[in-house]
Amino acid sequence: MREGTVLESFRVEVRPRTPGCCDVSVAGDLDVVAVAVEELRHVLQQAVLTYPCTVIDLGGVRFCDCTGLSALLAARHRAKEHGTELRLRAVPPAVARLLRLTHTSDAFTIEPAGRPGSPPPQRTATGYTAAAAGPGQIRSRSRRSPGGPSGPA
DSSP: OOOEEEETTEEEEEEEEETTEEEEEEEEEESTTOTHHHHHHHHHHHHHHHOSEEEEEEEEEEEEOHHHHHHHHHHHHHHHHTTOEEEEESOOHHHHHHHHHTTOGGGSEEEOOOOTTOOOOEEETTEEEOOOOOOOOOOOOOOOOTTSOOSOO
């Protein structure tokens, strides 16, 4: 699995949190022009096949169009097929608007922003309460896009 990738203005990184859960941090632009969406699609597909629980942290996403949304929905579909859990965290206002306008927000469990490596917040009758935990190990591998500087990031 490609654990971390850098493509121009895009970054995706998988961080195992517990033996059964991982955080996938996404930053940059997710649009039809970016090669990043196919890389994101691949990383998310591998994460939901590898971990029983995958949390996608979108806090660093600046822009997302229907191509990026398609990658998220494909991961959700794959997770559902395999009986694994997929959640979104730290959804920026532009992505929340896209989910709302496309009537796809109900397809996801959406968490508020939290500390990386923290366990998922528990939903209560009055809202969310977060539990504290230590950060997970970080495994990362980077790749630069063609035409960019070569070598590891």
